[in-house]
Amino acid sequence: xxxxxxxxxxxxxxxxxxxxxxxxxxxxxxxxxxxxxxxxxxxxxxxxxxxxxxxxxxxxxxxxxxxxxxxxxxxxxxxxxxxxxxxxxxxxxxxxxxxxxxxxxxxxxxxxxxxxxxxxxxxxxxxxxxxxxxxxxxxxxxxxxxxxxxxxxxxxxxxxxxxxxxxxxxxxxxxxxxxxxxxxxxxxxxxxxxxxxxxxxxxxxxxxxxxxxxxxxxxxxxxxxxxxxxxxxxxxxxxxxxxxxxxxxxxxxxxxxxx
Amino acid sequence: xxxxxxxxxxxxxxxxxxxxxxxxxxxxxxxxxxxxxxxxxxxxxxxxxxxxxxxxxxxxxxxxxxxxxxxxxxxxxxxxxxxxxxxxxxxxxxxxxxxxxxxxxxxxxxxxxxxxxxxxxxxxxxxxxxxxxxxxxxxxxxxxxxxxxxxxxxxxxxxxxxxxxxxxxxxxxxxxxxxx
Numbered sequence: 001x002x003x004x005x006x007x008x009x010x011x012x013x014x015x016x017x018x019x020x021x022x023x024x025x026x027x028x029x030x031x032x033x034x035x036x037x038x039x040x041x042x043x044x045x046x047x048x049x050x051x052x053x054x055x056x057x058x059x060x061x062x063x064x065x066x067x068x069x070x071x072x073x074x075x076x077x078x079x080x081x082x083x084x085x086x087x088x089x090x091x092x093x094x095x096x097x098x099x100x101x102x103x104x105x106x107x108x109x110x111x112x113x114x115x116x117x118x119x120x121x122x123x124x125x126x127x128x129x130x131x132x133x134x135x136x137x138x139x140x141x142x143x144x145x146x147x148x149x150x151x152x153x154x155x156x157x158x159x160x161x162x163x164x165x166x167x168x169x170x171x172x173x174x175x176x177x178x179x180x181x182x183x184x185x186x187x188x189x190x191x192x193x194x195x196x197x198x199x200x201x202x203x204x205x206x207x208x209x210x211x212x213x214x215x216x217x218x219x220x221x222x223x224x225x226x227x228x229x230x231x232x233x234x235x236x237x238x239x240x241x242x243x244x245x246x247x248x249x250x251x252x253x254x255x256x257x258x259x
Numbered sequence: 260x261x262x263x264x265x266x267x268x269x270x271x272x273x274x275x276x277x278x279x280x281x282x283x284x285x286x287x288x289x290x291x292x293x294x295x296x297x298x299x300x301x302x303x304x305x306x307x308x309x310x311x312x313x314x315x316x317x318x319x320x321x322x323x324x325x326x327x328x329x330x331x332x333x334x335x336x337x338x339x340x341x342x343x344x345x346x347x348x349x350x351x352x353x354x355x356x357x358x359x360x361x362x363x364x365x366x367x368x369x370x371x372x373x374x375x376x377x378x379x380x381x382x383x384x385x386x387x388x389x390x391x392x393x394x395x396x397x398x399x400x401x402x403x404x405x406x407x408x409x410x411x412x413x414x415x416x417x418x419x420x421x422x423x424x425x426x427x428x429x430x431x432x433x434x435x436x437x438x439x
Binding site: 035 | 315317318319320321347348349350351412413414415416417418419423437439
């Protein structure tokens with residue numbers, strides 16, 4: 001159970017961020033970035049599919065890739081709160097027309113910096129299925145990190161406006177990364193069974209990557225204290241429900257549908 | 260197993276490989292799936308069934324369904340049930356692309372991967388958009404004019420496996436198949 005929940009946690013992160021980033025499809029700030037974000041989502045949804053497929057095998061009882069993605073409700077999702085947040089700052093509410101690419105880039109940066117380290121450990125881990133998925137995902141995640149790092153530096157060293165928005169995005173999102181280092185029950189169990197990566201073992205390396213790029217970008221690393229989000233334990237922000245409602249409605253309207 | 264059966268199994272296998280050698284990549288029709296390193300193995304299960312093992316290039320590669328269908332189509336002359344199995348490990352790498360495939364890519368206007376990936380983890384490098392940095396760390400030659408005076412316009416191109424480049428010598432944009 002703990003292994004399948006841990007795999008679900010990894011899968012939900014990838015699916016929810018993949019769905020979030022896909023919102024830019026057709027709305028990207030420039031054509032190249034529109035395409036880049038669509039590619040990023042494609043990679044993430046692909047990773048999610050492999051992970052859901054594996055989780056379904058572990059869970060049995062008729063679970064499938066689709067039943068896990070489309071027929072679980074928000075409290076069953078184990079993704080970080082970070083990845084479900086909209087592409088804008090804290091005070092705008094549900095304003096899709098106010099998407100800020102700085103938030104997108106900073107989030108992708110913080111998340112891919114973590115996952116690069118996690119996949120790297122998992123690919124040498126004791127679970128062969130997870131190791132195979134990790135080896136695949138690692139290569140993609142490295143490109144995501146490179147992309148996000150480049151843009152963060154571009155924003156930070158660009159105009160006053162771009163630097164200000166990048167800094168605000170960092171201030172807004174960094175506190176949510178505290179959740180990376182808190183162990184959920186299933187995670188603790190999976191760590192003790194040597195299946196999961198103990199996130200605390202990559203915390204120092206993550207800080208190093210983040211501090212390095214943020215300083216290259218001429219930005220300030222804000223304080224990451226304050227409220228600790230708990231998405232990985234199933235307690236989410238209000239934003240996840242909207243995201244899932246949009247993503248799941250088609251499959252739920254046509255439960256036997258195949259496409 | 261009699262000698263006769265053994266010969267016929269080998270013949271069928273050879274025929275299957277020969278048929279597969281004509282199945283091209285749906286996204287890049289100048290190269291075959293075999294040259295791309297996507298087809299990993301082939302097994303004759305019994306007189307009625309054949310299994311082809313493939314590996315995805317990228318996790319979300321949208322061409323995978325088409326690739327499965329194309330393989331089944333390509334093997335139709337064998338008159339057997341075709342099972343296409345996906346295998347994740349070892350993870351696909353551009354290192355498996357044959358030299359011939361790389362030349363075909365270049366001829367098609369896509370710059371092939373410029374280096375081997377190996378198994379070593381690459382350091383997390385930050386690549387600047389500036390021209391000199393791009394040229395120094397990752398030399399990519401233009402498939403049109405051969406110049407290495409090229410610059411990356413975007414990490415991600417028309418498919419996840421490609422990046423967008425432009426040549427500063429002949430000013431043509433081109434796709435670059437990223438080392439992966």
